[in-house]
Amino acid sequence: MTPWSAPRRALPAVLCLAALGSTACGGASAAGAAPGGPITVTASDTACELGRTAFTAGRNTLDITNTGSRTTEVYLYAEGDRIVTEKENIAPGLHYELTVDVPAGSYVVACKPGEVGDGIRVPVTVGGAATPVAADPAATEAVTAYRTYVQQQADALVPLVQGLARAVKAGDVAKAKALYAPSRVPWEAIEPVAEAFGDLDPKVDLREADLEPGQEWTGWHRLEKALFAKGSTKGMVPVATQLVADVKDLQSRVPDAELTVASIGNGAKELLDEVATGKVTGEEEAFSHTDLVDFAANVAGARKAFDVLRPLVERSDPALATTLQQEFRDVDHALAKHERGNGYVSYAKVDEAQRRELARVVDALGEPLSQLAAAATR
């Protein structure tokens, strides 16, 4: 359950500040210069005067002059006194320019003569939408391509889950068991995006071990236990109906998912984390043992992320692109050994040595893959 973008929506601009020019600000998400020119800040011993208190979202420059007799500090706070940017140690008479990317919202500029206390505080408002910077066409293309992929997966998910639900409603245990694992494949491929809608993931993908006492259990794994451990669909019709509604909800919300080059790269890394901590250990599909189906879907999703970011990586770190290509191939080969028909062998039949081998290739891919986001935004 990694929050990817949605639960942190309040923060991305601040993240950008913290890591200007690094991964969080990469690609098409950076903001352009706001119009209106620099904002003068005249900091004296008794006053904090701003040229204007209405800023425009995007890049702003504070043009600070200390006209007082004491060393001062200037802060820009977001709500809750979260520091957006600051400059300490501005000696009397000195001039300093502070450049910052700010999203719309309410802020406070504080001058702190003598560098003590809460300072002289001036509320400011930042309005309007950030002017997008002339985006890197390759980055825009990558984001667009990945968004299309995510939507395709979400669209494919709905009929698969509807098919599973029909089998459950018909009481056809054998058919429902056969449709169970395939119905999860598109979900597993785009899991980090889907998980960003924090309320959805626990409803559809919670494992029994992750339940809180007293919590109602819904989603795939509830069906899994009924079908595979009990061999029954008894009481499962409402669960299946709810699952259909939830994946439809996902389908309708995917267009709102916040996607950047950095989030796509991090999502690939998270997919491999999922494989390493949930699938290789056999924890994910405790009753159906269809872990390798999820495994393959996670890898496919990560592979897609790499494919769309590849032109960016080729530009900044061609050696990494070569390594990733090789490691993906090794994972594919290791997985292929366990293919059976249209799917994979039961994970219960994969012995310790084979599991170790799978863990080895997953880790060998996971390590360079963790460099993807940084390389693609460089």
Add this chain to the structure above:
Amino acid sequence: MTDPTPAQQSGPDAAAGTGLSRRRALGLLGAGALGAGVGVGVPSLHAGAAAPTTRSTVPFHGAHQAGITTSMQGHLHFASFDVTTRDRAALVGLLQRWTSAAAALTAGRELGVDGALGGQPLAPPEDTGEALGHDASRLTLTFGFGPSLFDGRFGLAGRRPAALADLPAFAGDVLEPARSGGDLCVQACADDPQVAVHAIRNLTRLASGVAAIKWAQLGFGRASSTNAREATPRNLFGFKDGTANITADDTAALEEHVWASAADGASWMAGGSYLVARQIRMLTETWDRTSLTEQEQVTGRSKGEGAPLGSRRERDAVVPAALPPRSHVALAHPSAHGGARMLRRGYNFVDGADGLGHLDAGLFFLAYQRDPRRAFVSVQRALSRSDAMGEYLRHTGSSLWAVPPGALPGGWVGQTLFA
């Protein structure tokens, strides 16, 4: 001895310690005095103690047990025991032997009349000997009673404190029975791992026929601090851990949050505390592949300074509302738990590998508190539900202990319970 920090270890108890090498035990209770009749390796009187050292010993006796507020030593050996007898007198005898042995070990003395080398050549030595030549290394031995001790075997069913309520199941727990629970525990902390291991080994030997070791945990590189003057140590995620911990000099916080009081219901626990021990596996491999920004967002503090995100200094006030809502620090903050706090003194561990090419490593979480229902349970409920760090953690072991008050000279640990 509420605060046996090194600087304060010059009291009368410390003076009972000996020089840099081990000397034989000057036990307070001989086997005959115990009446328990299980006389293996009982420490007893041996004349001729050498000049005391004050640097390396932490006083054993006192109103509170040592090893709680004691400035954290570098190493841990924690052991859980099953009581294997149904004989209450034998159990009492064990507690008396352990008390006597603990007083000797923490003073840097060998166990028994004849120690490691002075006995009959045809008899096994009373002290196992691996601590010969090591000083006391600030060894503390802290004893606790698990909920299962109150199940009726020993006539204690009516004496179980309400605060010793079984911990509930938490979402995401993957507890292994072989790493959980137990009737008795001993927490050995020392600056020298050999000394801590020696203590647990010899106490285990003294328990022969009465209690058997159930599981044990070695820990290193203290992952918390109980001393306000020390730099905050780092856990295996590389982050400072325990910035907001209760420190030994914060008497008011200790009274409010750590020490049990007679008014809490179980008068025998007055001056004691409750210990929650959790083995928390840290999935270091996936954590290490996480960007610095993400690591900080998950934690809620910066990695270098340890400041709350958006603040500058480690000790700046934590304002949960200003942090990412699912960050570890925001969720665990006392303001979300009725102000409840814990004294943490956990250690890092590495227990080899997991068979899948990953380290079996993590944090052995130890937290002392006045009432786990209001402190640990409240915090862990919130964390298990929402903590962004949760996907890098697995709770694999769990135990809960009533840690009775300390023993005064001539007394024994647990006396208030069995008296």
